[in-house]
Amino acid sequence: MATGDEKSVMVVGVDDSEQSTYALEWTLDRFFAPYAPNYPFKLFIVHAKPNAVSAVGLAGPGTAEVVPYVDADLKHTAAKVVEKAKAICQSKSVHGAVIEVFEGDARNILCEVVDKHHASILVVGSHGYGAIKRAVLGSTSDYCAHHAHCSVMIVKKPKIKG
Amino acid sequence: MAEDQATTAMETSAVEKQPETTREAEAPSLTTKRMVVAIDESDSSFYALQWVIDHFSNLLLTTQAAEAESGMLTVVHVQSPFHHFAAFPAGPGGATVYASSTMIESVRKAQQETSAALLSRALQMCRAKQIRTETLVLEGEAKEMICEAVEQMHVDLLVVGSRGLGKIKRAFLGSVSDYCAHHAHCPILIVKPPKEMMTK
Numbered sequence: 001m002a003t004g005d006e007k008s009v010m011v012v013g014v015d016d017s018e019q020s021t022y023a024l025e026w027t028l029d030r031f032f033a034p035y036a037p038n039y040p041f042k043l044f045i046v047h048a049k050p051n052a053v054s055a056v057g058l059a060g061p062g063t064a065e066v067v068p069y070v071d072a073d074l075k076h077t078a079a080k081v082v083e084k085a086k087a088i089c090q091s092k093s094v095h096g097a098v099i100e101v102f103e104g105d106a107r108n109i110l111c112e113v114v115d116k117h118h119a120s121i122l123v124v125g126s127h128g129y130g131a132i133k134r135a136v137l138g139s140t141s142d143y144c145a146h147h148a149h150c151s152v153m154i155v156k157k158p159k160i161k162g
Numbered sequence: 163m164a165e166d167q168a169t170t171a172m173e174t175s176a177v178e179k180q181p182e183t184t185r186e187a188e189a190p191s192l193t194t195k196r197m198v199v200a201i202d203e204s205d206s207s208f209y210a211l212q213w214v215i216d217h218f219s220n221l222l223l224t225t226q227a228a229e230a231e232s233g234m235l236t237v238v239h240v241q242s243p244f245h246h247f248a249a250f251p252a253g254p255g256g257a258t259v260y261a262s263s264t265m266i267e268s269v270r271k272a273q274q275e276t277s278a279a280l281l282s283r284a285l286q287m288c289r290a291k292q293i294r295t296e297t298l299v300l301e302g303e304a305k306e307m308i309c310e311a312v313e314q315m316h317v318d319l320l321v322v323g324s325r326g327l328g329k330i331k332r333a334f335l336g337s338v339s340d341y342c343a344h345h346a347h348c349p350i351l352i353v354k355p356p357k358e359m360m361t362k
Binding site: 008026030040041120121142145148149150151152153154155156158 | 195213217218318319343347348349350351352353354
């Protein structure tokens with residue numbers, strides 16, 4: 001474990017979106033795959049599973065019945081995300097990545113994980129929501145860019161122009 | 163024998179040409195990785211440059227073996243534009259005074275000297291770790307020029323410091339880094355200065 005401490009830590013936040021997948025693949029391509037087996041960073045892949053109750057909100061009567069279904073769905077999604085992350089690591093022959101799932105709000109979780117692992121760098125994809133194209137970052141990446149206690153890399157899926 | 167040597171020579175040059183075509187054809191190929199670091203007079207931008215050098219040096223080293231794949235670090239400095247005319251408090255007459263050409267010259271020279279000093283400081287930092295570096299000076303509005311440069315240069319990663327109001331709460335990004343985070347068409351790395359109290 002002593003040798004693990006010497007390496008800088010990179011945390012990659014993932015959800016089940018295409019942008020996230022792209023961000024993870026891009027990161028592995030650039031910073032891990034070419035350097036096997038001496039990766040320059042220790043990699044943690046983190047998924048934040050939204051809390052079922054907060055996802056449903058306080059909608060009124062009947063909410064309590066919906067929660068178990070929402071919860072099952074969220075667990076299912078989280079499992080899918082973990083599987084996909086594992087598959088991506090396998091396909092790039094990147095070993096030693098630790099995949100973690102936490103429950104709660106993505107922005108808080110990512111910032112906490114950064115602190116927990118003393119990460120040097122946090123990588124997130126960017127949904128770029130908003131009617132104004134590319135003028136609005138997804139709120140999670142924006143929050144992390146402002147609040148994480150380490151450098152933040154926002155990976156955007158490029159629009160490849162011909 | 164001579165023919166064999168000629169064919170091998172041709173093969174190697176053909177291989178060298180290939181990376182260029184693959185770069186145009188498809189984005190995720192591992193050809194020339196270009197990292198752009200934007201600097202200005204602020205300490206945080208130099209901290210960002212140093213951070214990149216420290217953490218990514220193995221991606222950027224100029225080793226012969228990694229010739230085809232080693233990256234290029236481009237250090238960019240954007241000069242704020244100098245307006246050629248200024249409304250000096252006019253004497254009698256009240257017309258806008260156009261700065262004389264000698265004044266323009268001297269301001270331009272001063273700007274160039276500042277840029278040169280910044281860039282040579284940056285180059286020194288890079289050369290210390292033998293990183294393949296080039297420098298670029300642009301003129302205009304920093305945030306816009308950086309994003310434009312990113313578009314034109316097929317940049318893999320843009321690196322900016324985050325000056326902001328760091329001492330108050332690290333919840334603010336400087337306006338350039340914030341603008342670039344939203345508008346640059348490539349991945350962006352925002353390097354934050356360390357907490358004054360935290361020792362790494």
